[in-house]
Amino acid sequence: MIRALQAVARPSWPLVVMVLGLGAIGIYNLQSTSTAAGTAIYLRQFWFLLAGAAMMGVVAAIDYRHLERHAPLFYIVMVLLLGLVLVIGKEVNGSRRWFDLGSLSFQPSEPTKLAVILMLASMFNRQTKPGGYTLRDLLPIAGLLALPCFLILQEPDLGHTLMLVFIAFSMLVFERFEKRTLMTLVVGALVAVPVAWAFVLHDYQKDRILTLLDEKADTLGTGWHANQALVAVGSGELTGKGHGQGTQVAGGFLPENHTDFVFANFAEEHGFIGAGLVVLLYMGLVVGMLRVATTARDKFGTHVAIGVAALVFWQVVMNVGMVLHLLPVTGVTLPLMSYGGTSVMTVMLGMGLVLNVSMRRMVF
């Protein structure tokens, strides 16, 4: 009891501050773009964030080893929901990713990331392979990953599929591999790239990648969104155009400005100083979570922290990389800043898990 109190008294406060800070910046930014959108979506985002903070607190408070026991149930529920969304989901722009719950909508692929993190962490925790993982050991892990990946690809949602793969990959990096297995994996990945290009990717997805390679390609057609985002970011210069003064959003030149391209709007209005600060905050958040991983009292905690850190890291990289025209357009949201209840709450839940781990760290 005393130990529990001691632990709860030592959560990683800097992490909490950074999470809430980014959430606040996100709301502030949405307040600017929603003037153009004509709806007060930033108010809704505020409520999402508040609910997320509450969930973060609840998740942090329960000892994560209890959560570990419920991981399979969580995973199964998410897989069922992913299947269900393909049937009764709301179709938007040709894909079915959301359940329509009246005024709210729910995207099952978001919390699926947490379910996969918990499942993988639990598996790694149970298996100890001093000689390193062999291909046979990887099979159940691959199966565990392939099922949700397949379902999400059917929506289709390449961004989230990639996120799951990246998160799992990041967690695996902490395990040791048998040499031959490692070689096989590398060769397999090299083969997978052209195969994916030929059979998996849709034409519009290839266009997005090609757009990235050729800066001036079709700036009015396929490359228009990407190019307008660049113009938005660049025209912010050092100090930005000021809050609510972004002409790219107001003129409707910047699409998806409250979801995928929020960062472009923020960079336009707050310049290098504002955008740089946000990037540093995300870096602090990821590094902070990785620090938690090093102090966790068991492998499960380490892997959960690394998984959530990977979730935030890859989402930031893919989103900001897309806005800065370093990576193709994938439609991955920016954690905490993009509008969307499921996205915000998923990140907050993940943060709850990391805080949980941080509060029950090893004391030397």
Place this chain on the structure above:
Amino acid sequence: MSTVYLDTPSSGHRRRVHRLMLVVAAVFTVFIGRLAQLQLVEGPDHREASQRNFTRKVVLPAERGAVFDRHGRALAVNEPSFDLYVTPARVKNVGAVLDGLTEVLELDTLDRERLRERIEEPRGMWRYQAVLVRGDIDRKRVALAEALRARVDGLSIGVRHSRSYPEGLVGAHLLGYLGKPTAEELNRGSEAGRVLQADSLLGRAGVERRFDDVLAGEDGWERVEVDARGARQADRDAVATLPGQTREDPRRGNDVVLTVDAEVQRILLNALAGYQSGAAVVVDPRDGAVLGMVSKPGYDPNLWSGKLTPEAKRETDENPYNPLLDKSVQSYFPGSVYKVVTALGALEEGTIKAETKISSPGAYVFGNRTFHCHKLSGHGEVDLSGALAASADVYFYKLGETMGIDTLATYGRLFGFGERTALGLNGEAAGVVPTRAWHDEKTPGGYQFGLALSTAIGQGDVRSTPVQVAMAYAAVANGGTLFAPHVVERIQTGDGEVVRRFAPQVVRQLPVDAQHLADIRRGLERVVNDPKIGTGTKAALSWGRIAGKTGTAEVKGGSGGKAVSAEIRAFRERTHAWFAGYAPAESPRLVVVVFLEHGGSGGKDAAPVARHIIEAFHERVEPIFSVQASNAGARRTDRGLP
């Protein structure tokens, strides 16, 4: 405590995490660097791009100048016309839009599917670009389209000025028509100093083309603030803060006032009504001003300036009489109207005197060839005026034989034949004045002496345009001044302020004896007024004197290679009919040239047309005879000639 935590993260784990932190830090440093590149290094460029984004340079098209006739009658003006557009990004229900447009514009299935493609295909920014569904819709359809616009999203109606030619056919070749620039012209970006837009209109023929730079004016531009949809945003004040100029007013084109009289044009068209193909030209011999010039068959410049239906175009293209060709400036065998050249040359060279009588039988054997006269029985002994009056071919063969082809050519050139005039309209031909050297180069077998004989009567390879013939006869009529023809009297601003006035332009004073010209004029008077031998008596008026020369030019056979109907083949084998003359004979005010392509005989066909023109001019435009036609006993009996 320690017993609980048996399975603790290894130190290896910790090392790997630290390495990962470095990777994370590196990636985010790349982002910071990229931000610095975009915002600090390239920032000013992007700022400019974002300004260009929400401001757009809109072309303010200049209004084209008008064209008036010499009395200020409007021949080419501008009228509002309505274009129907659809903007793909604003279309909510493609099916409803297509259904509506199908009904309003009576589209067929193919049109409908093409339109669907044009609405559904554009990507990105192009979706905000309005697509032209149909230009220049009539008022009834404007009303229907407005009603449709209230029901479905995405339609818009644009208003612009379109060219209108109130006199229709009367203007045809003379005025020309307008057309949009071709892709090639757009690539070049400008044409004769004009900056071209995709919807600029360029003069494609006639005065519209010749004076395009005068009429076009200069387009202006305005920088307006727009959103991504291209809609203007008047309530934002960013334009005011833009550096530099934000507007340049368009400059209206200047008006062109012609020397041509619309009434004369109507008279000419009416006079040619009975003939399929030909041209008529009326000039003032005192200054070379063109009072009228028409070509048959004509076309409606209203149709050709952007309202051309595929059917109308096909009809024109398939018309064997070549409606788009301006025959007043194309060259043909002149036949006997060319005899004035031979006559003047012979007088000047001293080959004959006016009173020299030469035997002129029905045929002339030269070498191993026999040259026939149009009149088989011949004309007996004739002097110059008699030879002109009767168009005695053998008389002129003999002159040609004596003078030689090169001397004939000298006098042909003196009259301006074989050379483009300064008119500059409709791809004017230079015509041909053959010389020995010319034949050596062009004729199979080279020059043969017999060609001098044919040349003397305007056959062989002589080719002249009706306008050239008119200017030559004007020189004969006015006592030896060869003028350059001109159709524009002045250029003025829209407010009527004269910018430039075109003075009569003398090409040359013929270096000839005035008496020789008078001799020829006497002959030309007899052509029309000698009832016994004149070939042009059908041009005669009982109450005023007309002078002139008929011409019936043989054409070399050949139907042009293409398979044509028997009717067309027969047409193409007929002779050209010419009449070139002036009135009044004693103090010429008017030169008239009538050319009927494959129209028959100069005396029977062309001469009455010329008389009709002169008579109508006297009655309806300006009395040129001292006797009033209405006072004269002989009222015209043939109004609305064959």
